[in-house]
Amino acid sequence: MNENVTAPLRARAEIDLAALKANVRALRAHAPGAAFMAVVKADAYGHGMLPVARAAKEAGAEWLGAATAEEALELRAAGLPGRIMCWLWVPGGPWREGIEADLDMSVSGMWALREVVDAARAMGRVARIQLKADTGLGRNGCLPGDWPELVREALKAQRAGFVNVTGLWSHFACADEPGHPSIAAQLTGFREMVGYAEGEGVTPEVRHIANSPGTLTLPETHFDLVRPGIAMYGISPSAEVGAPGDFGLRPVMTLKANLALVKHAPGGLGVSYGHHYVTPGETTLGLVPLGYADGIPRHASGTAPLLIGGKRRTIAGRVAMDQFVVDLGGDEPTAGDEAVLFGPGDGGEPTAEDWAVASGTIAYEIVTRIGSRVPRVYVGEEGGSTRA
Numbered sequence: 361m362n363e364n365v366t367a368p369l370r371a372r373a374e375i376d377l378a379a380l381k382a383n384v385r386a387l388r389a390h391a392p393g394a395a396f397m398a399v400v401k402a403d404a405y406g407h408g409m410l411p412v413a414r415a416a417k418e419a420g421a422e423w424l425g426a427a428t429a430e431e432a433l434e435l436r437a438a439g440l441p442g443r444i445m446c447w448l449w450v451p452g453g454p455w456r457e458g459i460e461a462d463l464d465m466s467v468s469g470m471w472a473l474r475e476v477v478d479a480a481r482a483m484g485r486v487a488r489i490q491l492k493a494d495t496g497l498g499r500n501g502c503l504p505g506d507w508p509e510l511v512r513e514a515l516k517a518q519r520a521g522f523v524n525v526t527g528l529w530s531h532f533a534c535a536d537e538p539g540h541p542s543i544a545a546q547l548t549g550f551r552e553m554v555g556y557a558e559g560e561g562v563t564p565e566v567r568h569i570a571n572s573p574g575t576l577t578l579p580e581t582h583f584d585l586v587r588p589g590i591a592m593y594g595i596s597p598s599a600e601v602g603a604p605g606d607f608g609l610r611p612v613m614t615l616k617a618n619l620a621l622v623k624h625a626p627g628g629l630g631v632s633y634g635h636h637y638v639t640p641g642e643t644t645l646g647l648v649p650l651g652y653a654d655g656i657p658r659h660a661s662g663t664a665p666l667l668i669g670g671k672r673r674t675i676a677g678r679v680a681m682d683q684f685v686v687d688l689g690g691d692e693p694t695a696g697d698e699a700v701l702f703g704p705g706d707g708g709e710p711t712a713e714d715w716a717v718a719s720g721t722i723a724y725e726i727v728t729r730i731g732s733r734v735p736r737v738y739v740g741e742e743g744g745s746t747r748a
């Protein structure tokens with residue numbers, strides 16, 4: 361990678377860590393009674409896991425949340441302090457490493473409990489585990505019918521000194537759809553499953569179910585801890601929930617590229633693979649050096665917006681692996697001029713949400729899929745920008 365930070369870059373994702381910290385503080389204010397878990401899985405939704413985790417900790421996050429054990433172990437290896445939880449385990453997973461790293465490890469079923477107990481026994485250490493209830497997401501977690509066995513066996517392992525059940529938790533299916541009947545049903549189910557476990561003798565430090573929409577709009581879901589992901593990155597979980605500004609949130613990622621070429625083109629010119637765009641008349645074309653290898657959705661072909669020279673433009677024709685074309689309508693920016701694909705939106709640029717609508721997906725996917733070939737440039741910190 362080019363070590364000269366001032367050199368022009370083909371493309372970059374600017375990550376505004378000051379905005380991220382402000383978002384953490386705004387979210388904390390929405391859930392003042394709860395501890396805060398910054399969800400940094402999937403490379404912090406494409407924003408860069410370690411810089412985001414450090415910034416979130418600085419803004420007061422007590423917990424970090426990851427999906428995989430490997431993510432959680434990387435956080436600990438990088439020296440991140442405090443509690444780190446991860447929830448997506450498969451048989452044969454790195455339980456010993458997780459115990460060594462003091463992770464809080466989610467257990468959704470009997471196979472996982474057996475493996476973590478075996479690892480703890482072999483090491484002579486106590487494993488921190490959190491029992492996950494499937495209260496109606498129908499994905500990971502223990503269904504109510506299997507809960508008594510999991511609770512009983514976890515308590516047995518706790519009394520034997522192999523585990524400490526630090527948490528009881530669950531995850532929503534439809535919290536981003538205000539008023540969806542499953543929200544109340546899941547809350548009732550969660551209270552019942554927590555009540556059962558506590559009645560049997562579990563004394564959890566934390567009970568938690570709230571994701572971003574729960575944190576923002578459903579105070580009754582906050583319990584002891586909230587786990588926002590997308591909102592921390594300044595993106596609303598759904599249009600129905602509201603716009604980021606409604607909650608004092610600001611998008612953290614701005615995706616930019618420098619035009620690789622600007623050229624005059626005649627009318628009737630087929631543009632990019634398949635010729636799905638044909639210039640309607642004499643015009644100018646701009647070449648943006650980003651493609652689906654960088655996470656630009658191919659479904660954005662012909663539809664997604666961007667800002668060039670203060671004007672909104674639309675992708676002309678197909679998004680290719682490394683590049684796409686924009687019809688500049690006769691304007692003549694020079695090669696090297698900046699194109700802003702998406703950002704906070706207050707400079708006239710589109711948002712990740714606009715890209716999601718154009719591409720038939722959700723803004724979560726737009727930011728998370730930005731590829732490793734795009735450098736993340738960290739801004740908004742004292743001492744200027746750094747690149748990772």
Ligand SMILES: *Cc1c(COP(=O)(O)O)cnc(C)c1O
Pocket residue numbers: 399401427447531570571572573587588589590591597
């Ligand atoms: C991803 C995830 C979150 C965060 O969800 P958002 O909708 O991004 O707030 C919280 N909890 C679990 C278990 C997750 O997998």
